[in-house]
Amino acid sequence: xxxxxxxxxxxxxxxxxxxxxxxxxxxxxxxxxxxxxxxxxxxxxxxxxxxxxxxxxxxxxxxxxxxxxxxxxxxxxxxxxxxxxxxxx
Numbered sequence: 001x002x003x004x005x006x007x008x009x010x011x012x013x014x015x016x017x018x019x020x021x022x023x024x025x026x027x028x029x030x031x032x033x034x035x036x037x038x039x040x041x042x043x044x045x046x047x048x049x050x051x052x053x054x055x056x057x058x059x060x061x062x063x064x065x066x067x068x069x070x071x072x073x074x075x076x077x078x079x080x081x082x083x084x085x086x087x088x089x
Contacts, residue, residue, distance in 0.1 A: 019055055020047075020063065027051070028060060029067045040064070 020028070027050065028043055038046075040057040043064075048054055064070075 019059060020053060024051055024053060024055075025063050025067070028063050029069065032064055032069050 024047060028047060031043055031046055032038060040060040043060045044055050044057050047060070061071075
């Protein structure tokens with residue numbers, strides 16, 4: 001095989017390497033979906049106890065945002081009573 005046949009190019013990657021693996025990212029996503037009320041700190045502690053990988057809460061938050069899970073607060077509506085409905089008419 002000649003040099004012209006090889007089209008593989010070695011590139012130098014810049015920046016810091018990722019702390020979590022794709023499997024650990026998947027674990028975070030599954031855990032967050034299973035318990036929607038868990039915080040990023042809780043998820044970081046759960047990941048440490050499961051895999052031994054120490055990750056900050058900011059990293060967990062970034063991974064969840066990348067997956068599409070954002071922190072949101074459920075809206076609480078005040079139930080209307082009969083008095084409320086009479087006042088509107």
